[in-house]
Amino acid sequence: MIIAQATLKHVNDLVPLFDGYRVFYRQPSNNEAVKTFLKERLTKQDSVIYIAYINEVAVGFTQLYVLLSSVSMSPMYVLNDLYIDANYRNKNIGTALINKAKALCKENHFKGIIIQTETTNPAQHLYQREGFVKDTDLMFFWTNA
Structure with a gap:
């Protein structure tokens, strides 16, 4: 397995994975919108995306965004997507x-990593196995809908 930090040259490999991720979360498939969104993230460098390959086939990805903590006055990552x-x-x-995300966090001396996911996501076991602890303090969300 090879894990690479995604650049614009990886967009075509990322599109079917990212679209599959969105469909998993009950969103309509839309490869063109996905491609535009990913190109924006990579061009603006407002997220870090890692893509996993097995035998040159793209098989998974994770996307991290930077979040700032006012209390600790430290940056941290939000692991917003894993598929x-x-x-x-x-x-x-x-x-x-x-583990690649954790290494980046350590390398940048960030406070830690927050995972945002549905409470029914079967990956909950993976996160707990990898040392993430449920934080019951973070439980409100407002949407501008």
Whole structure:
């Protein structure tokens, strides 16, 4: 397995994975919008995306955004997206992507990593196994809908 930090040259490999991720969260498939969104993230460098390959096939990705903590006056990452192609699950790809995110966090001397996901997401076990602890203090959300 090879994990690379995504650049614009990886967009075409990311599109089907990111679209699959969105469909998993009950969003309509839209490859063109996905491509535009990913190109923006990579061009603006407002997120870090890691992509996992097995035998030159893109099999998973994770996307991190920077969040600032006013209380600790420290930056941290939000691991907002993690997705593994269904044909490649249970092969430690998620663990490898999380470990890459942890290494980046340590390298940049950030406070830690927050994971944003649905409470019913089956990956909850993966996150707990990888040392993430549920934080019951972070439980409100307002939407501008």
